[in-house]
Structure formats: structure tokens, C-alpha cells
Amino acid sequence: MKSLLRRASLKTGLTLAALALAGGSWAQSFPQRPVTLMVPYPAGGVSDVIARTVNTVLGKHLGQPVVVENLGGVSGAIAAQKTLSAPADGYLLFQGSPNELILSPLANAAVKFKSEDFRLLQMISVAPLAVIARADLPVSNGDELAAYAARMAREGRPLTYASVGPGSFYHFMGEHMSHTLGVPMTHVPYKGAAPAFTDLMGGQVDIFITVFGKAQLEMAQQGRLKFVATLSEERLEGLKQVPTLRESRALKDFSYKIWTGYFVRKDTPEPVVQVLYKALTATLSDPAVRAGLEAQSQQVSRPLSLQEAAQAYTDGTAQFRALAKTIQLQPQ
Known part of the structure; x- marks a missing residue:
């Protein structure tokens, strides 16, 4: 029995040593x-x-x-x-x-x-997030957005929001906003942010709750789309003129990144x-x-x-x- 245990122990030790050597070799050779x-x-x-x-x-x-x-x-x-x-x-x-x-x-x-x-x-x-809208959407802060969404719902024309697909973070944000406001909103999914922004600038969709970069800031400066509010805790450097949703009454707890x-x-x-x-x-x-x-x-x-x-x-x-x-x- 002792002999068998010694052989088993030796075999295990050799196996572990081989794995360690293989791992070291793998690390040295990758990629x-x-x-x-x-x-x-x-x-x-x-x-x-x-x-x-x-x-x-x-x-x-x-x-x-x-x-x-x-x-x-x-x-x-x-x-x-x-x-x-x-x-x-x-x-x-x-x-x-x-x-x-x-x-x-x-x-x-x-x-x-x-x-x-x-x-x-x-x-x-x-990444910070913002509610970005088609350029002619008649809102400029969280409370105006809430009031507009409620009016569109009453008229049977729910506010539309873009996402990069069902189940995406941006879909979640839209559904969460709809739930928070207590008004229906219509989800419009895309395969990515680029086509979503194309339709946003074309007026085919109302808002996109999304991350943003230099390109979107330039589009806003050109009047091709509009930053309604950010989802940050405080106003962002470079976007001091854009309010946060936390500054609104309707969406004061809506802060995400x-x-x-x-x-x-x-x-x-x-x-x-x-x-x-x-x-x-x-x-x-x-x-x-x-x-x-x-x-x-x-x-x-x-x-x-x-x-x-x-x-x-x-x-x-x-x-x-x-x-x-x-x-x-x-x-x-």
C-alpha cells in the first residue's frame, strides 16, 4: 500500500511539474x-x-x-x-x-x-451617457422631455427611442425611462450606434440614450442633433450648458454610466x-x-x-x- 501511495504521489508530482513547465512555456510563447x-x-x-x-x-x-x-x-x-x-x-x-x-x-x-x-x-x-435627440425635438431638459413623452402618449404617438438591439443597455435605459415616467415609449432597435445616429439626424427616431464621443459633440455643434440631458451625477466638462437628468423632478434618480x-x-x-x-x-x-x-x-x-x-x-x-x-x- 505504501509503495502504491509513493508511486501515486510521485506520478502526481511529475504531472504537476509538467503542467507548470507547460504553463511557463505557454506564457513565453504566447502570442x-x-x-x-x-x-x-x-x-x-x-x-x-x-x-x-x-x-x-x-x-x-x-x-x-x-x-x-x-x-x-x-x-x-x-x-x-x-x-x-x-x-x-x-x-x-x-x-x-x-x-x-x-x-x-x-x-x-x-x-x-x-x-x-x-x-x-x-x-x-x-463612459458618461446622454439623452441625445433629433435636432427639432422641442425639449431641452429632463422635465420637458417627460412632459413631451406624456403628451405624445396621450395623442397615441409614443416617443420613440433607439438602441443597438433588444436587450442592449440602451434598450434597458429606454424601458427604464418609460417605466419611471409611467408612459409608453416605442423601442426602435438598430445593429449599432452608427445607423442609430444616422436615423436620429434624419428625424426617423426621437431620442437615443447612449454613450457619445467627439463625433456626436460636433454633430450637436452643427445643429444636426441635440443633447437634451446627461445621465451623470454632475454637469460634464465641455457640456456645462447641458443639464443632468438629476436636475429634473421627473427623472431626478436617473443617473447611470x-x-x-x-x-x-x-x-x-x-x-x-x-x-x-x-x-x-x-x-x-x-x-x-x-x-x-x-x-x-x-x-x-x-x-x-x-x-x-x-x-x-x-x-x-x-x-x-x-x-x-x-x-x-x-x-x-
């Missing part, structure tokens, strides 16, 4: 080819701009090019599912947020993955995770990356440890699942 950065929306939106601000510097830290791939549809769930269908080898990095990975599975019955199928490696930025981070499949080997995490953290500290993100109205995140990132993702999942219950959202 050996270009890494794909999956963006779950079409080119031209804020998410795409973030990726193209990050990818070149990230590639320098990884020692291999980082190629951006855009794949829109189903509130980002198509790109998320493609990430899960690829090997868990670190060569497909997903740029995501609560929008695609937490909310989409709650609202869309066709989405079969769970938030827990992904692992957050690092946050990159936190959304973050963007980088994910891999949860079963990605730890040595690969460590390589990606180190490169992402270094990228986050790069002055050019920070300046590029700030130019898009992004608030650059402080670097998180892997443990902090895991906790932030867990907390975010719990928060939005609770919100889904509050607005009685049912998968469709």
Missing part, C-alpha cells in the same frame, strides 16, 4: 501570431473608435499585431458567441461591456450564453491570461491611449488587479439583473 480584437458593433461607432485607439499600442506590448474585427448584431451577442465558439487560447480578445455580456442574455431568449462564460481581464474606460473592458473565455489558460492582463494594464497607462480615449469623452479607468476585475464584473452582473427585475423585463 506567436496576430491577436484579434473583437468589437461587437459595426465600424464608425464609439466602441470601434475605442478599439482602434487601443489596438496598436496593445500590439506593441504583446509583440504581435492586434487586428480589429467588427461584427454587429443582436446587441453584440453574435460577436460574443463567436468569441465563445473560438478556442480558449487568447487569440480572440473581446471588447465588451454589461450591454453585451450581462443584459443581452436577460432580454433575448435566443442568446444562450451566460455572463459567467466570460472573464474580465481589465477595464479600459467608463457604462464601462468597457476586455474579456476572454473563462477557461482560457492562466498563463495566457497573465500575458494579456500585463499587456492591457501597460496599454492603459500609455499617454497616447489615455489622450485618445479622453478625446472621445471616455473616463479612463484606473488599472484593476485581476481579483478586482472579477469582483467588478460580478457586482455589475448583480446590479443589472436586479434592474431587469425592477422593470419586469421578459426575454423575447
Whole structure:
């Protein structure tokens, strides 16, 4: 018996040693080819701009090019599912947020993955949100928006709001606003922010509760769309003339923001995770990356440890699942 135990112990020790050596070798060899950065929306939106601000510097830290791939549809769930269908080898990095990975599975019955199928490696930025409207919408603050929505509902022409698809964060915000105001509003889904803004400027949809960047600020300056209010706690630098919803009576508790981070499949080997995490953290500290993100109205995140990132993702999942219950959202 003792002999058998010694042999078993020796075998286990050799196995663990082999795994450790393999892990070390894996970490030293990864990556050996270009890494794909999956963006779950079409080119031209804020998410795409973030990726193209990050990818070149990230590639320098990884020692291999980082190629951006855009794949829109189903509130980002198509790109998320493609990430899960690829090997868990670190060569497909997903740029995501609560929008695609937490909310989409709650609202869309066709989405079969769970938030827990992904692992957050690092946050990159936190984005303020605003209610952006067609240029001729006759409102300029939260209370006027509430009154207009109520009048349109009484007339049988509910206020329309854009999103990047059913179950998206922006869909949640629209449904939450409708629930808060107690008036019906009509959801108009798009495959991404770029086509949503095109229709907003064309007057085909009334409002879009969304993140924004330099392009949208320029469109507002040109009179092509209108910033009605922000969802921030205080007025934003560079948008001091735009009130917050917290300043209104009807929507005084309507304050939200959304973050963007980088994910891999949860079963990605730890040595690969460590390589990606180190490169992402270094990228986050790069002055050019920070300046590029700030130019898009992004608030650059402080670097998180892997443990902090895991906790932030867990907390975010719990928060939005609770919100889904509050607005009685049912998968469709």
C-alpha cells in the first residue's frame, strides 16, 4: 500500500511539474501570431473608435499585431458567441461591456450564453451617457422631455427611442425611462450606434440614450442633433450648458454610466491570461491611449488587479439583473 501511495504521489508530482513547465512555456510563447480584437458593433461607432485607439499600442506590448474585427448584431451577442465558439487560447480578445455580456442574455431568449462564460481581464474606460435627440425635438431638459413623452402618449404617438438591439443597455435605459415616467415609449432597435445616429439626424427616431464621443459633440455643434440631458451625477466638462437628468423632478434618480473592458473565455489558460492582463494594464497607462480615449469623452479607468476585475464584473452582473427585475423585463 505504501509503495502504491509513493508511486501515486510521485506520478502526481511529475504531472504537476509538467503542467507548470507547460504553463511557463505557454506564457513565453504566447502570442506567436496576430491577436484579434473583437468589437461587437459595426465600424464608425464609439466602441470601434475605442478599439482602434487601443489596438496598436496593445500590439506593441504583446509583440504581435492586434487586428480589429467588427461584427454587429443582436446587441453584440453574435460577436460574443463567436468569441465563445473560438478556442480558449487568447487569440480572440473581446471588447465588451454589461450591454453585451450581462443584459443581452436577460432580454433575448435566443442568446444562450451566460455572463459567467466570460472573464474580465481589465477595464479600459467608463463612459458618461446622454439623452441625445433629433435636432427639432422641442425639449431641452429632463422635465420637458417627460412632459413631451406624456403628451405624445396621450395623442397615441409614443416617443420613440433607439438602441443597438433588444436587450442592449440602451434598450434597458429606454424601458427604464418609460417605466419611471409611467408612459409608453416605442423601442426602435438598430445593429449599432452608427445607423442609430444616422436615423436620429434624419428625424426617423426621437431620442437615443447612449454613450457619445467627439463625433456626436460636433454633430450637436452643427445643429444636426441635440443633447437634451446627461445621465451623470454632475454637469460634464465641455457640456456645462447641458443639464443632468438629476436636475429634473421627473427623472431626478436617473443617473447611470457604462464601462468597457476586455474579456476572454473563462477557461482560457492562466498563463495566457497573465500575458494579456500585463499587456492591457501597460496599454492603459500609455499617454497616447489615455489622450485618445479622453478625446472621445471616455473616463479612463484606473488599472484593476485581476481579483478586482472579477469582483467588478460580478457586482455589475448583480446590479443589472436586479434592474431587469425592477422593470419586469421578459426575454423575447
